[in-house]
Amino acid sequence: MSVDLRDLDSDQLQAATAPRGPVAILAGAGTGKTRTITYRIAHLIDQGFASPGRVLAVTFTNRAAGEMRHRLGLMGIGGVQARTFHAAALRQLRYFWPQVAGDLPWRLIDNKFSLVGRAARSLGIATDTENIRDLLGEIEWAKATLIAPDGYAERAQNRKTPEPPDKVAEVYRRYEELKTTPEGIGLDFDDLLLHTAGALENSSAIAEEFREQYRTFVVDEYQDVTPLQQRVLDAWLGERDDLTVVGDANQTIYSFTGATPDYLLNFSRKYPHATVVKLQRDYRSTPQVTNLANEVIGKATGRVAGTRLKLQGMRPAGPDPEFDSYEDEPSEARAVAGRIRSLLDKGVPAHEIAVLYRINAQSATFEQALADAGIVYQVRGGEEFFQRAEIRQAISQLVRVAQIDGLAGGERLTKVVAAALAPLGLTDTEPEGAQARERWQSLKALAELSEELVVATPDLDLNGLLRKLQERAAAKHPPTMEGVTLASLHAAKGLEWDAVFLVGLTDGMLPITHAIKAGQEQIEEERRLFYVGVTRAREYLYHSYAKARQEGGRANRKRSRFLDGIVADPDAVTTSRRPRTQRCRVCGKPLETPTAKVLGRCEDCPSDAGEGVFEALRQWRLATATENQVPAYIVFTDATLMALAEAMPESLEEMLSVSGIGPVKVQNFGEEVLEVLEQFR
Structure with missing residues (x-):
């Protein structure tokens, strides 16, 4: 076998052919990191520096591990162990357990939720699903950062915890006690790592046998390593340094799980003789997208910003990213659905379009708008x-x-x-x-x-x-389904689409409120999350936010601070440009409320709607909402119905001029509304 390296660019080639020993590959989004580390493994094997069975490549998802094995297989290389940290630890612990614990039986706990619930219940703590999930998250964070129950309360003083830190510490302690039964000891996934590290640290025989088997190590997504995972990696290595790590500190978005970019940032300090290579040529996105990404991350502060990569878009030029604001969330969702329909009509496949948001609760409004527009979608992060x-x-x-x-x-x-x-x-x-x-x-x-x-x-x-x-099921590698993807920004990590809509970009959502309260470090992580969202797009990139949650609601939201200095705020009041004041068509006074602006008049000024028109529209709306099994306001708000009654449009084109009505509403309900209005002409 001979590895053909001609497909690599100069930076990828430098990383792939670096001497055996410590290598750090700082790989920006879309720069071909998987290709590079696959070729590095193949090159080491081809040159006789490593044998396939003695290489352990660690990834963070089963899917990534499967992809690496697949690529190596296409290159004619089999036998390389590509696994997640937990899968590798589980395999090793099963082999070494008799030497560690003799005949003591153990079982893998794959449902920690019920045990945490029992521990909380025994302390009189609320056991609703959300609280138990938050308590479990705290326990997982503590174990990932090597904090025992006795040390949790002190270390968690500055964290937002679901219960007082001393109470969480007691839940943590009782959870650990509940895992051990007369039938044997129960181990959760974090315990797999703890016991694997402990076995290698405390038994020279086990360490010697393991290190004889595995000589070469590769770790992907190294910016997301936790202290516990680093402890396992150190135990695997011992005094050796045949290690390649790949990561991008700009994409550190999992600190809430205990992940830290410190190990990546300190790599050349730990290994002064390390080879460090930057991959900055982005083969995923257009220059317009990468330029925006560079602007976003260029405003970062703190230690992570000191190692930022500057992406170079290698694709042909594409459209400029777009930025829009809307009066309310339903209007934003309808506009997004309309733009998606236009992309579909241009030939962009539905599975190459994504709507990304900060939290899963934001999806409902967009699901409704896409359903109303007859656009097939799938929610990522839902049921597998x-x-x-x-x-x-x-x-x-x-x-x-x-x-x-x-x-x-x-x-x-x-x-x-x-x-x-x-x-x-x-x-x-x-x-x-x-x-x-x-x-x-x-x-x-x-x-x-x-x-x-x-x-x-x-x-x-x-x-x-x-x-x-x-x-495929074990690797959580589902087939591609034809439908627009709805996903949180965290769930979108590692994925890419031709067109991306970043929605709900308001302060309090991105950055999210609890990050703002926590301080600048957490705000910077939210900026990195925004950066991850931007870099998911290959060609089309849209940004939007709504000033109010519901139609007619208070327009008191501000757009995300991460857009400041990147795109002008159309709603900002300046001495040189003030927004046009909308005035009542009856009395001429400025219109203050969203409802008044929809009506085009003060709410207490007389309406010129014909008698019975508004009530007929309400009856039609009730029937339509009942038939579609949606709340009435999803069809039209009262303010929009009144505006229709007063405007009495005679065509679909005239309906578009009525405030609160967009192309999707006209397509779905226009003909029916005109039929109702025709009765009163």
Whole structure:
């Protein structure tokens, strides 16, 4: 085997061919870090500096580990262990446990929630889902940062905790006690790391055996390493330094889990002879996107900012990023849906479009707007694909078919799969109705994934296909589904799309309120989160925010401070440019409230709507809302109905001039509204 390095640029080549020993690759978004570290592993093996079975590559997700194994496989390299920290520790602990604990039985705890609930209940602490989740998060943070129950209260004095720190410490202590039963000891995922490190630190025999097996280490996303994970890595290495780390401090967004970029930032201090390479050529995004990303991160302060990378967009020029403000969230969501419809009409695939927000609760308004516009979407971070009821049912059906005809292969196999899924709802055409359509989309995605796997492995039979699907499920690697993606900024890390909409960009949401209260360090992490969102876009990038939550609500929100100095604020009042004052068409006074601005008159000034028009529109709205199973205001607010009654538009074009009505509303309800108004002409 000979590794062809001609596909690498000069910086990637320097990283891939760096001498064996400590190497830090500072890789910006879209710069080809996975390609680079894959080629580095291959080059080390090709040159005889490492053997495949003695390389351990650590990633942060099963999907990333699977991708690395796949790429190495395409290069003809097998045997490299590519795993997450926890998966690697679990494998090692199972092997070494008899030497550590003899015959003491242990079990892996994969549901910590119930144990934390029992611990909280025993102390009289609230056990609602949100509080238990927050308590569990605190325990996980403490373990990741190597804090025992006795030390938690002191270390958590400046943290926002779900209960007083001493109470959380006691929940933590009782949780640890509850894991041990007469049947044996229970270990959670953090314990896997703790016990693995302990075994290597305290037993020279175990350490010697492990270090004989693994000689070369690669760690991806090194900016997200926790103190506990670093302790494991140090135990793996011992006195050796054959280590390659890859990371970008600008993308440090998980400090709430205990992650810290300090190990990346201090790498050349720990290893003075280390090779440090920067990857800054961004092959993902247009120069317009990378220029904005550089502006965003260029305003960062603090220690992380000292190592910032400056991205160079390598794609052809594209459209400039856009920035918009709206009176309220429904208006913002309708406008986003309208722009997405335009992109779809231009030929941008739905699965190449994403709407990203700070917290999951923001998705509802956008889900409604996309549904109203007839645009298929999927919410990332919701139920995992392979855990959906229809997919579990489908795989069970395939297992039953395999018992009869498990050797079906090739083109016949794809037909067998399609026939097995047909009774479950996989038809030739997409059905009507939201639930039926969602089920159909899942089954279609499974059928298409099966076909892809058959094409990739022509001799695959049904039993082999089921094994492949099981591997994909374990790696949490779902198929690509045709639909616009809705996701939080955290869930979007590591992903990319042709078009990205960054929505809800207000102070108090990005940066989020608790970060503002916590101080500048947390605000800077929120800036990095914004940077991650910007760098998800390949070509089209839209930013937006709403000044009020609901139609007619108080417009008291301010746009995100992260836009300051990047794009002018259209709502800012300056001596040179003041916003136009909207005045009542009846009395001429300035209009103050959002409702008055929709009406175009003071709320207490007389209306010129014809008798009965407003009430007829309300009756129509009630029927429409009931039929669509949505709140009435989602269709139109009272203020918008009154504005329609007063304007009496005679065409769809005239309706667009009525405040609060956009293209999506006209498309969905325009003809029906005109029919109601026609009765009063």
